Amino acid sequence: MMIQNMDFDVVIIGGSYAGLSAAMALGRSRRGTLIIDAGDPCNKQTPHSHNFLTQDGVQPEVIASIGREQVLQYPTVQFYTGIAEEIKLLENGWFEVSVPNRSVRSRKVIIATGLRDIMPSIPGFSECWGRTVIHCPYCHGYEVRDQKTGILAQGDMIMEMVRLIDHWTKDLTLFTNGPAEIADEDRQLILNKGVAIMEQPIREVIHKEGKLQHLVLEDGTKRSLLALYARVKTEQKSPFATMLGCNIGPMGLIETSMVGQTNVTGVYAAGDCTHPMRSVATAVASGNLAGAMLNKELIDEDFMK
Numbered sequence: 001m002m003i004q005n006m007d008f009d010v011v012i013i014g015g016s017y018a019g020l021s022a023a024m025a026l027g028r029s030r031r032g033t034l035i036i037d038a039g040d041p042c043n044k045q046t047p048h049s050h051n052f053l054t055q056d057g058v059q060p061e062v063i064a065s066i067g068r069e070q071v072l073q074y075p076t077v078q079f080y081t082g083i084a085e086e087i088k089l090l091e092n093g094w095f096e097v098s099v100p101n102r103s104v105r106s107r108k109v110i111i112a113t114g115l116r117d118i119m120p121s122i123p124g125f126s127e128c129w130g131r132t133v134i135h136c137p138y139c140h141g142y143e144v145r146d147q148k149t150g151i152l153a154q155g156d157m158i159m160e161m162v163r164l165i166d167h168w169t170k171d172l173t174l175f176t177n178g179p180a181e182i183a184d185e186d187r188q189l190i191l192n193k194g195v196a197i198m199e200q201p202i203r204e205v206i207h208k209e210g211k212l213q214h215l216v217l218e219d220g221t222k223r224s225l226l227a228l229y230a231r232v233k234t235e236q237k238s239p240f241a242t243m244l245g246c247n248i249g250p251m252g253l254i255e256t257s258m259v260g261q262t263n264v265t266g267v268y269a270a271g272d273c274t275h276p277m278r279s280v281a282t283a284v285a286s287g288n289l290a291g292a293m294l295n296k297e298l299i300d301e302d303f304m305k
């Protein structure tokens with residue numbers, strides 16, 4: 001959709017679950033709102049999204065498209081499909097946000113641009129990501145309960161992941177992709193639980209269209225699996241929090257108050273870019289709070305004029 005105005009109350013950068021949810025609160029508050037979205041959510045490879053009430057097992061894009069349709073029923077909300085390139089704080093306290101070939105101004109900004117998952121350089125891994133290589137048992141664990149399952153973890157994550165996933169299946173193998181960095185007593189605890197530990201580097205993930213078949217280790221050993229849990233490294237998908245001087249915490253997440261306010265006046269953030277418990281429900285909740293609180297901020301400013 002073309003952008004029809006120059007000035008907005010709020011520009012939301014990132015129009016997936018968090019951004020759309022913020023827009024819902026703002027549209028219902030009659031705020032001039034522009035959503036800018038590049039259409040690249042982190043869960044795009046997942047066939048079915050789980051654990052979000054009323055939409056359990058629904059395709060991720062279906063959830064988002066219902067969200068877009070409902071949000072765009074509010075006449076003050078506009079949606080631009082494309083990338084936001086730059087943001088500047090103007091002297092009057094407004095923001096200028098640029099998309100290719102034009103810019104808009106807004107009184108407030110919400111950053112809802114999510115995280116980028118960084119795939120390890122193991123052939124086949126990224127093709128299975130979100131399908132049979134999974135990041136979270138709450139999202140996909142039920143579907144692979146009691147199945148032959150691997151955990152790819154190292155260091156501090158080993159005990160946390162083994163303890164967690166042992167709840168969903170007892171048929172577990174731990175892969176550390178190199179010598180396990182683990183205390184002797186923890187190693188013994190894991191072995192006592194019947195979890196095999198395989199420390200060789202992983203050469204390849206063998207799959208058929210994202211459906212995991214087995215892992216091949218450096219010496220050619222094969223281990224057949226139906227699912228592999230892996231927590232991969234992440235980074236902020238957009239540079240806007242840094243551009244504006246928002247505080248970023250030790251986990252690489254934008255620091256906010258309970259309602260999404262950052263340390264920079266007029267800038268809120270919501271969704272995965274702020275929260276370690278990545279889920280559609282959390283993104284929707286935080287976006288909705290940020291939208292409502294920004295509307296209140298605008299009301300408070302205008303009422304005093």
Ligand SMILES: Cc1cc2nc3c(=O)[nH]c(=O)nc-3n(C[C@H](O)[C@H](O)[C@H](O)COP(=O)(O)OP(=O)(O)OC[C@H]3O[C@@H](n4cnc5c(N)ncnc54)[C@H](O)[C@@H]3O)c2cc1C
Nearest residue numbers: 014016018038040041042043050084114130271272279280
């Ligand atoms: C593989 C996988 C499977 C998952 N499965 C589930 C599940 O089953 N159930 C569940 O509850 N959760 C699941 N999650 C978690 C869930 O997908 C996320 O918590 C949720 O998508 C976060 O929403 P968000 O709006 O914060 O970010 P995202 O959904 O990642 O969206 C961010 C949006 O910002 C846009 N954007 C970024 N930079 C720019 C820019 N410069 N300009 C314009 N737009 C930009 C992106 O294109 C994208 O559309 C899964 C996550 C992954 C990685």
